[in-house]
Amino acid sequence: xxxxxxxxxxxxxxxxxxxxxxxxxxxxxxxxxxxxxxxxxxxxxxxxxxxxxxxxxxxxxxxxxxxxxxxxxxxxxxxxxxxxxxxxxxxxxxxxxxxxxxxxxxxxxxxxxxxxxxxxxxxxxxxxxxxxxxxxxxxxxxxxxxxxxxxxxxxxxxxxxxxxxxxxxxxxxxxxxxxxxxxxxxxxxxxxxxxxxxxxxxxxxxxxxxxxxxxxxxxxxxxxxxxxxxxxxxxxxxxxxxxxxxxxxxxxxxxxxxxxxxxxxxxxxxxxxxxxxxxxxxxxxxxxxxxxxxxxxxxxxx
Numbered sequence: 001x002x003x004x005x006x007x008x009x010x011x012x013x014x015x016x017x018x019x020x021x022x023x024x025x026x027x028x029x030x031x032x033x034x035x036x037x038x039x040x041x042x043x044x045x046x047x048x049x050x051x052x053x054x055x056x057x058x059x060x061x062x063x064x065x066x067x068x069x070x071x072x073x074x075x076x077x078x079x080x081x082x083x084x085x086x087x088x089x090x091x092x093x094x095x096x097x098x099x100x101x102x103x104x105x106x107x108x109x110x111x112x113x114x115x116x117x118x119x120x121x122x123x124x125x126x127x128x129x130x131x132x133x134x135x136x137x138x139x140x141x142x143x144x145x146x147x148x149x150x151x152x153x154x155x156x157x158x159x160x161x162x163x164x165x166x167x168x169x170x171x172x173x174x175x176x177x178x179x180x181x182x183x184x185x186x187x188x189x190x191x192x193x194x195x196x197x198x199x200x201x202x203x204x205x206x207x208x209x210x211x212x213x214x215x216x217x218x219x220x221x222x223x224x225x226x227x228x229x230x231x232x233x234x235x236x237x238x239x240x241x242x243x244x245x246x247x248x249x250x251x252x253x254x255x256x257x258x259x260x261x262x263x264x265x266x267x268x269x270x271x272x273x274x275x276x277x278x279x280x281x282x283x284x285x286x287x288x289x290x291x292x293x294x295x296x297x298x299x300x301x302x
Contacts (some may be wrong), residue, residue, distance in 0.1 A: 014142035061178030132181030139171035
């Protein structure tokens with residue numbers, strides 16, 4: 001297994017980024033990550049001014065996957081997320097959905113155990129391990145790790161967890177894969193800007209597939225999702241629905257109109273996050289429904 005330590009990281013996804021490691025397709029890689037604050041918050045005395053805000057959301061990597069070329073897709077199987085024993089959260093004026101009502105910067109440092117996150121003496125939050133930042137290099141200008149897009153990035157999607165498989169459109173040679181911003185727990189929306197931010201080790205298997213996707217896709221045991229980011233909910237939702245409806249039409253006997261009706265009756269538009277520079281949603285449909293429609297899964301179409 002290839003090991004990549006946290007000292008080799010990026011703050012932007014870019015096609016000209018210096019490569020941290022080169023692996024062959026099908027390789028399993030274990031990446032060590034900082035938390036979203038690059039481990040700058042160590043206690044509850046931290047102040048806003050003491051944090052270097054240009055040094056947040058680091059992603060470990062990038063990893064060059066041999067054989068990955070523009071037009072391919074990178075298959076990323078999330079094998080394991082190993083959390084550090086401590087997590088942090090913060091609220092700040094002007095950040096998050098209620099940032100206009102937050103009066104001062106405040107942090108919370110919490111113990112993480114197998115039982116959950118110890119929010120305070122009375123509250124234990126169940127573990128909800130997930131990866132906030134994950135993706136590949138875009139074909140155009142560099143994109144900060146804090147911003148989501150068609151390349152992935154800061155999608156903050158709670159379905160990106162152990163056992164899930166993601167598919168990213170390869171837009172640069174080698175794909176240049178990286179990940180970071182791990183959470184011990186986070187609710188859909190991440191309304192306060194942070195989940196329970198934690199350092200971690202994440203094990204993934206990276207495979208090149210000579211088929212295209214246009215947006216990030218995710219498969220787990222029960223469902224398939226298309227992930228879309230944009231500057232408005234309307235734009236995000238339209239792109240996700242169009243991608244999934246087109247896939248159903250192209251891989252079944254259903255017409256485009258019938259595909260739209262199927263999604264309207266059985267698929268769900270779900271919020272990933274509402275606090276990053278762009279919004280992110282996912283369009284999710286059960287695998288059972290796709291199989292009834294005769295639609296093959298991406299994992300079956302390699």
